[in-house]
Amino acid sequence: MLTVGQDPQLVTTDLFNGFLLSAQQETSCEKCQEVPLDVFLMNGYKVSLNVMTTERSDQVLEKACDKLSLPSEYVYYFSLFLIKREEDGDITILRKLQDFESPYISQKSIQGVHRVVLRKSYWDPGYDLELMSNQVALNMLYIQTVADVEKGWVLSSKEMKQHLASLQARGVKKEYLDVARTLKYYGFLQFRPCVCDYPHPGSRVLVSIGNRELNLRVKLAEGQDMREGCFKVTRMRCWRITTLHNNAETSTGESSSSVSPGQAQLELSFEYLMSKDKLQWITIASEQAILMSVCLQAMVDELLLKKTGMKRKQPGDRVRKGSWSYMKRDGSSQLISVSQSSSTDGICSKVNSTNGEVKSPSKTESSTSSMRRLSEKLSGVSLKSSSKQIPHPFVENDAFEGIGDEDL
Structure with missing residues (x-):
């Protein structure tokens, strides 16, 4: 599923996005309304919108x-992201909202207070020059950069901070x-x-x-400078996502028992070309691995x-046209019509497969439906326990690019 979820040709199709959006709406039992x-900018500026519960992330963007x-x-x-504010005042970017999900439903389904935030979503700083030619885009880049500097995400000396403040x-x-x-x-x-x-098991990075x-x-030891x-x-060459359960020992050298009860430990592993003939796996254990x-993948794209x-x-x-039949868990089906109207995506009514009656999802169905985040549906994670390890899917x-020793 990780490979499927990161296939740029597949994830841009209306059928793929319509199916997952409909599945999200069915699971959450949200009515189409x-x-x-x-939507916030990084300085807290609020953009108030009226959206349909079934509108996708690209439509809200x-x-x-x-x-x-x-x-x-x-x-x-630019893209939409879900963020949360930590107890220490810092913020954590949970994930980028994908086109196959509804920002409204995704935000509502996560416990706690979270915000939908608008941030730039490109990686080549050369694109800045094009955006800086427009006053609105320039202002959006400026707001995000000021926030990143203030949070310490952009490194600068004391003198440089004073210059930037000026x-x-x-x-x-x-x-x-x-x-x-x-x-x-x-x-x-x-x-x-x-x-x-890396550079050794259990490194805090x-x-x-x-x-x-x-x-x-x-930081290798107390009193030493940070190493990079x-x-x-x-x-x-490739990378993979792994989920740890049952107090298994992580690939980084720590036990997953340190994770909160009921919370899985995620690992990102990538195979790196260290030299011309040497590939090495490096593993990072983080709740933000996905x-x-x-x-x-976005950088590769x-x-x-x-x-x-x-x-x-x-x-x-x-170009959005056509219709498909979405089969629900209870055996009934729903027609998914896709047109230029953004409000027509997803399930806006429930059709009984036997008599054709239209009804809204009941509370009973809501309680029996298992809530799974869309990030879990498309993360492609595999399970690894202390007793059994399942083969991992790779993202190629x-x-x-192959390199020679002279390039290192």
Whole structure:
């Protein structure tokens, strides 16, 4: 399923997205109706929308960008993310919302207070120059960059922070971005501290992904400076996601018993070309492993997009027509009609397969339906316990490049 979920040709089809969106709506027992949904920028600015419960992430993204007056050609340089604020005041990006899910249902299905946030979703900083030519896009990049600098996701010296603060006070956004773009980890997505088996088992690391690489920062001992490991995405032959249960020992050298009861331990493993004839598996244990995998695939897709000269997706590119029959768990079926109207996606009524009566999902059905997050449905995770290990699915890297020792 990990391979299926990250196949760019498959995940853009209406049949694939319509099926998973309908499955999400059936599982959540949500009626098709108009509801309010707030989308935030990284500075807390709120964009209030009215959406259908069955509207997909790309449709909500287009609505939010339209309300911000962002030109359509720049819409898909951005994406919607689910974030939560930790007890220490920091924020955690849980995952990127995919086109096969409803942002409203996904946000509602997770316990706790979470926000749908609009962030840029490209990895090559060269795209900044194109977006900075538009005032709205420039402002959106500026807001995110200021937030990343303030959180420490972008590294800067004390003097540089003072210089950036001066530029911010003067309101010169382009100059601020020009300076910030030269700093370490600009444009990277930073993850929560986690455990890795590199450079040795049980290493506590800080993972950042961006600019065609996965970066590890590790503190080897007290009083020592942080050491850095850089892994280029073009040298990753493949990667996989694994789930640990039953207090199994993780590949990173720790026990999964340290995880909260009922919570699975996720691992991201990638096979890396260390030298011309040496491939090595490196494993990261993190609750954000699925998001890391999604980021790696997005970087590969972007590399291939530039290599082939293809254009980025545009709002007007979507051709949506036709209908399919969605079979539900109770044996009944529902017609999924796809048209230019965004409100027609998904299940808006329940049709009894025997008498054709239309009814809304009942509370009994709601309690018996098992709630599973869409991230779990498409994560492609495999189960590994202390007694048995199941073969793992791999995501092959189409941008993998062989290297020689002289390139290292």
